[in-house]
Amino acid sequence: MKTPAVTVAWLVARRDLRLAFRKPSQLIQPLMFFMIVATLFPLTLTPELSRLRDAAPGVLWVGALLSSLLALEFLFREDAQDGTLEQFALSGQSLTWMLFAKTCTHWLLTGVPLALAGPVVAGMLGVPRPALGGVLAALALGSFALSLIGAISAGLTLGARRGGVLLSLLTLPLAVPVLVFGADATQRAILGDGIASPMYMLGAIAVFGITFAPLAAAAAVRIGLE
Amino acid sequence: MRAVLHAGGFCQHDDDLSNGPAGCPGGGIGRRNGLKIRRSQGHAGSIPARGTIPFDHCMLTVEGLHLWRGDRHVLRGVSFSVEAGSCALLTGRNGAGKTTLLRAIAGLLEPEEGQVRWRGIPARAQRDAFHAELAYLGHEPALKGDLTGQENLRYSVGIRRGVAAAEIDAALARTGAAAFADRLVRALSAGQRRRIALAGLLLLNASLWLLDEPTTNLDADGQQLVADLAAEHLARQGLIVAAVHHSLPLPADRLLGIELAA
Amino acid sequence: MNWVWFHRFGSPPWVYGFAQRWTPWFGGIAVIAMLVALYGGLVLAPADYQQKDAFRMMYVHAPSATMSLMIYTTMAVAAAVGLIWRIKVAHAAAAACAPIGAWFTVATLGTGMLWGKPMWGTYWEWDPRLTSELVLLFLYFGYMALRAAIDDPQKADKASAMLAIVGAVNVPIIHYSVVWWNGLHQENSKKLGSDADMAWSMVWPLLLMLLAFGLYFGAVFLVRLRAELLRRERNASWIREVLT
Numbered sequence: 001m002k003t004p005a006v007t008v009a010w011l012v013a014r015r016d017l018r019l020a021f022r023k024p025s026q027l028i029q030p031l032m033f034f035m036i037v038a039t040l041f042p043l044t045l046t047p048e049l050s051r052l053r054d055a056a057p058g059v060l061w062v063g064a065l066l067s068s069l070l071a072l073e074f075l076f077r078e079d080a081q082d083g084t085l086e087q088f089a090l091s092g093q094s095l096t097w098m099l100f101a102k103t104c105t106h107w108l109l110t111g112v113p114l115a116l117a118g119p120v121v122a123g124m125l126g127v128p129r130p131a132l133g134g135v136l137a138a139l140a141l142g143s144f145a146l147s148l149i150g151a152i153s154a155g156l157t158l159g160a161r162r163g164g165v166l167l168s169l170l171t172l173p174l175a176v177p178v179l180v181f182g183a184d185a186t187q188r189a190i191l192g193d194g195i196a197s198p199m200y201m202l203g204a205i206a207v208f209g210i211t212f213a214p215l216a217a218a219a220a221v222r223i224g225l226e
Numbered sequence: 227m228r229a230v231l232h233a234g235g236f237c238q239h240d241d242d243l244s245n246g247p248a249g250c251p252g253g254g255i256g257r258r259n260g261l262k263i264r265r266s267q268g269h270a271g272s273i274p275a276r277g278t279i280p281f282d283h284c285m286l287t288v289e290g291l292h293l294w295r296g297d298r299h300v301l302r303g304v305s306f307s308v309e310a311g312s313c314a315l316l317t318g319r320n321g322a323g324k325t326t327l328l329r330a331i332a333g334l335l336e337p338e339e340g341q342v343r344w345r346g347i348p349a350r351a352q353r354d355a356f357h358a359e360l361a362y363l364g365h366e367p368a369l370k371g372d373l374t375g376q377e378n379l380r381y382s383v384g385i386r387r388g389v390a391a392a393e394i395d396a397a398l399a400r401t402g403a404a405a406f407a408d409r410l411v412r413a414l415s416a417g418q419r420r421r422i423a424l425a426g427l428l429l430l431n432a433s434l435w436l437l438d439e440p441t442t443n444l445d446a447d448g449q450q451l452v453a454d455l456a457a458e459h460l461a462r463q464g465l466i467v468a469a470v471h472h473s474l475p476l477p478a479d480r481l482l483g484i485e486l487a488a
Numbered sequence: 489m490n491w492v493w494f495h496r497f498g499s500p501p502w503v504y505g506f507a508q509r510w511t512p513w514f515g516g517i518a519v520i521a522m523l524v525a526l527y528g529g530l531v532l533a534p535a536d537y538q539q540k541d542a543f544r545m546m547y548v549h550a551p552s553a554t555m556s557l558m559i560y561t562t563m564a565v566a567a568a569v570g571l572i573w574r575i576k577v578a579h580a581a582a583a584a585c586a587p588i589g590a591w592f593t594v595a596t597l598g599t600g601m602l603w604g605k606p607m608w609g610t611y612w613e614w615d616p617r618l619t620s621e622l623v624l625l626f627l628y629f630g631y632m633a634l635r636a637a638i639d640d641p642q643k644a645d646k647a648s649a650m651l652a653i654v655g656a657v658n659v660p661i662i663h664y665s666v667v668w669w670n671g672l673h674q675e676n677s678k679k680l681g682s683d684a685d686m687a688w689s690m691v692w693p694l695l696l697m698l699l700a701f702g703l704y705f706g707a708v709f710l711v712r713l714r715a716e717l718l719r720r721e722r723n724a725s726w727i728r729e730v731l732t
Contacts, residue, residue, distance in 0.1 A: 001387050002358060008385045015370075015381040022372040083368035084382070090332060091386050092358030098385070152654055156647045160637035169633055170651065173626040174658050177665035184672060201668075205661070216654055223646040226335050296640055297723065336574075 008093050009101035016105040026074055031113050034067040038121045049126030056125040057186040061179050063121070064114055064139055065146065069168045071110035072150040075102065076221065080158050086225055099221065100214035103151045111143030127190055134189025141202045142182035148209035149174050151217040158224030177205055285310050286331070286434060286465055291340035293323075293330055300326050301337065306484055310433075313456060313466035313476055318486035324469035325365070327486065328436050331467060332362050344434070358386070361432035363440060367423030371412035375403060375422040378411060383429045397425040401451060416443035424455065435459060437468040498575045500717050501726040507710040507717075514707035521700035528693030536690075545603035551698040552596040553617065555705055556624060557659070559589030563631075564656035567649035579645040580720055582652060583635065584712035588705060590628040596621050616670040620663045627655045641720070 003011075020027055041059045042052055052059075079085035088098050118139040119132035127135065153170040157163040185198040286308040293301040300323040308314045316324045329335045331342050333349055333356065342349040349356045369378045376394060383389045398407045403421040406414055411422070420443050427435065435456075441449045453475045456466055460480050468474065473481075496502045529547035536543035563585040570578030600618045601611045612618075634651055638644035721727055 003385055003387055007388075011381055011384050015373075018377070019370060019372050082370065083364055083366040084370060086334065086364065087362070087368045087382060088385070089334065090357050090360065090362050092354045092356075092360075093385055094354075153651075156634060156651055157637070159640065159643050159647065160634065161639070162637065166630075166633055166637050169626075170630045173623050173630060173662065174654070176623055176662050177658075180665040180669040184669070201665075208661075212657075216650065220647065220650050222334075223643060223650060226640070226643050226646075294642070296642075 003093065005094060005097050009097055012088075012098050012101040013105045016102055017109070020105075020109050027109055027113070030067040030071040030110050031117055033070055034063050034114055034117060035121060037063040037066055038125070042125070053126040053128075053190060056122055056127050056190060057183040059125060060118060060122060060135065060139070060186060061142070061183045064118070064143060064182075065172075065175055065179060066168075067114060068110065068143060068146045068150065069171060071106070072147075072154050072167060072171070073164060074110075075106050075147075075151060075154045076158060077154075077163070080221075080224070085221065089222055089225055095218040095221065096214045099151060099155075099217045100210075103147050103214065103217070106151075107144050107147040111147055112140065114143050115140035122186075130192065131186075131189040134195045135186055138182050138185035138189070138195065138199065138202065141199065141206060142178050145178045145202060145206045145209050146171075146175055148206070148213040149178070152213055152220055155217045155220030155224055158221065159226070178202065181205070285345055286467070287343040287346075288327075288331060289340050289343065291327070291330060291337045291342070293326060293335060293337045295326065301330065303340070304484075304486070305340075306482065308465050308467060308482065310463040310465060311460050312480050312482060313460055313468065313474070314482045314484055315473060316467065316469040316484050316486060317471070317473075322486040324486060325438055328362070328438050328467065328469055332360060332436055333357065359433040360436065361427050361430045361434070362436045362438075363423060363427055364438050365442070367419045369411045369419055369422060372410060374410055375407040375414070375425075378422065379426050379429060382426055386430060389429060393429065394425075397428045398422070400428060401425040401455075402447070417445060417448060420444055421448065421451075424452070428455065433464050435464065435466045435468070437466065439469055439471065441470070441472075498577055500577055500580075500721050500724070501730070503577050504714055504717050504726075504730060507714045511707050511710045511714075514703050514710065518700050518703035518707055521696055521703060525693045525697035525700055528689075528696065533690045533693055534687070539607065542603065542606035545599055547693055547697050549596060549599040549603055550694060551701040552592050552599060553621060554698060555701050556589055556593040556596055556621065558702075559585050559592060559705065560624065560627070560652075560659065561656060563589060564652040567652040571646060571649040571653075576720065577717070579649065580716040581709075581713055582649065583645075584709055584716050586628060586632050586635075588708055588712065590625065590632070592701075592705075593621055593625045593628060597625065614670070616663075616667045619670070620666045623662055623666070624659065627659070631655065 038059055041055060045055060046052065076085060079088075089095055091098075115136050118135050119127075122132055122135045123129075150167075150171050153167050153174070156170065157167045160166050181198040181201040185195045185202065188195045188198065288307065289305050291301045291304040292299070304327060306314060316327060318324055326335065330337050331349075333342075333353055344352070344356045344359070368382065369375070373381070375398065376391075379394050379397070380389070380391070383394070395404065395407070398404045401421045401424045403418065403425055406418055407422070411419055414422075420440075424440075440452050444452065456468075456474055457476055459466060460476065473483075496506075525547065530544055533544070535541050563582045566578045566582040566585065569575055570582060597618065600621070604613055604618075605611055631648055631651055635644050635648045638647055718727065
């Protein structure tokens with residue numbers, strides 16, 4: 001009679017998807033933020049596309065990272081405030097699995113749009129057409145890894161004051177590897193080189209994240225609910 | 227000397243254990259509500275001696291619970307046990323630790339000393355199994371504002387057990403929430419939300435109900451509803467631990483009163 | 489095996505007494521070792537072929553860097569012990585370590601900058617070790633910030649313990665990714681350090697300095713640990729006996 005694990009994950013995912021589509025403005029905000037941040041760089045550096053192209057990996061990834069940090073607020077905070085996260089912890093089902101489902105759904109709702117917007121922004125920064133596919137792939141994988149890492153710090157800051165800024169402070173150092181390899185992949189794509197090597201590293205980080213991040217996030221959430 | 231309370235009677239243990247009855251007096255007469263627990267300091271005398279209380283009758287046992295929140299020693303050696311078909315009522319002033327005790331029993335808070343036993347086994351050792359038999363209704367009815375009452379229950383109950391739409395509708399009807407079950411919870415009053423939460427409680431089919439002020443925001447009908455649901459639950463041999471400000475109108479021999487001092 | 493001595497470390501009064509007794513020893517030997525090592529490094533060791541006397545900064549820079557990493561590991565281990573076995577003293581130890589580790593990281597960065605000037609001509613270069621140290625500093629800050637932001641002390645202990653463990657697992661990953669990143673841009677790959685094999689006369693002051701820094705950390709850590717225990721256990725009865 002107890003619900004099997006796969007159904008639990010599916011229900012949690014569906015619930016989050018349904019909630020997200022009832023409040024679509026929450027989804028648009030991180031995306032808008034990404035685009036605005038990306039626009040700030042040409043305004044502060046130079047309008048020349050050839051020079052912007054050099055800065056493009058940095059602009060794309062810093063913008064993506066900051067926008068992901070903003071979006072991480074939506075992962076646990078509301079559920080923690082209205083008591084539903086507590087009910088997840090009391091359900092007798094694996095909290096790890098449920099949080100993994102939540103994180104994946106969160107990535108679908110925030111990371112994927114970011115990845116899709118990436119080529120658009122990259123084009124505005126002078127990145128050549130052939131490179132745009134690589135930009136999308138790197139952002140998709142990198143944002144997934146960022147969501148996993150962010151879930152841990154989101155769980156840890158549940159009980160903290162001014163959680164939003166603290167969340168960013170905690171996540172940024174942990175996100176350095178993702179940034180390094182993601183930006184490298186983007187740079188190689190722009191230069192026309194193969195992006196396999198840094199993509200494998202991103203993939204390795206993502207796999208490492210899938211293995212440990214939900215566990216750590218579940219432990220962090222239980223601590224945060226005390 | 228320290229009092230160990232369990233439903234159906236009042237067992238008092240002297241240091242020489244000469245007064246302790248041999249077992250749970252099955253249909254014993256309940257005494258007055260509002261029995262005080264002595265503030266024991268968590269030394270060895272807190273644990274009931276074996277042979278005086280048969281643990282297989284006492285489904286939920288709390289032994290010598292000590293808990294600090296920051297500097298405050300909130301729970302000081304709380305001990306009691308509840309058998310099937312009985313209800314423990316936690317009373318006390320604001321800040322006395324009723325919510326803390328409920329959360330400690332549920333496993334959301336870890337006590338510094340002492341333990342909670344469910345069916346004789348420490349709850350911490352069997353967390354998922356314990357939680358599967360447990361339903362916790364906190365201050366906030368745990369409902370998502372952007373979903374309807376029906377959808378909320380479909381998910382919150384669905385992750386615990388498979389439940390059909392008809393069952394959900396029946397439960398909502400029982401708690402008088404059928405009329406507004408398809409409106410977004412955001413648009414409902416606090417009392418209406420609580421009725422939906424009560425329907426969720428029914429649907430979980432849990433043995434142990436942990437209720438934190440279940441009658442909050444409810445009108446007179448609602449309060450009677452809670453009493454009826456509680457009585458039905460006890461009749462099914464379920465257990466209840468409830469933090470209340472006023473007593474629940476339940477048969478006295480099924481009630482155990484525990485007053486927490488601030 | 490007799491584990492009693494080990495269990496004593498879980499008792500705040502015993503640890504307090506231990507810290508009180510051993511602090512002067514750690515501190516005294518640390519000072520002596522530092523003086524000897526300084527003499528050995530600044531006076532006795534021959535000047536480096538390429539860098540002349542500038543390389544002597546290594547005698548402070550390298551041990552600081554090692555200490556900053558070692559303290560983070562210690563902090564993470566203490567935090568894990570506190571989390572898994574629920575030992576309060578371990579949480580106090582982790583809290584005591586953090587500011588010391590952060591200062592050692594600052595010292596590493598500072599001496600790195602001072603060394604960089606004669607080496608590279610600028611105060612700052614994005615070389616892999618300095619960049620890793622900078623990220624390590626952010627990890628320390630994050631730990632201390634999380635502790636400060638959670639009001640409930642038990643919750644703060646547990647949450648920061650989790651963060652310390654997660655951070656410790658990530659430090660090698662971060663370091664490797666920074667090394668990778670640095671390797672991509674070849675022109676910046678000058679590292680702080682001596683290229684040639686070092687003579688023993690150059691090496692022994694370094695090792696002695698490392699030992700001295702370790703003992704110094706021990707002394708300061710024990711003092712901070714006592715302060716932490718006093719603060720956490722201020723309502724306990726053993727405190728009154730200790731303070732009279």
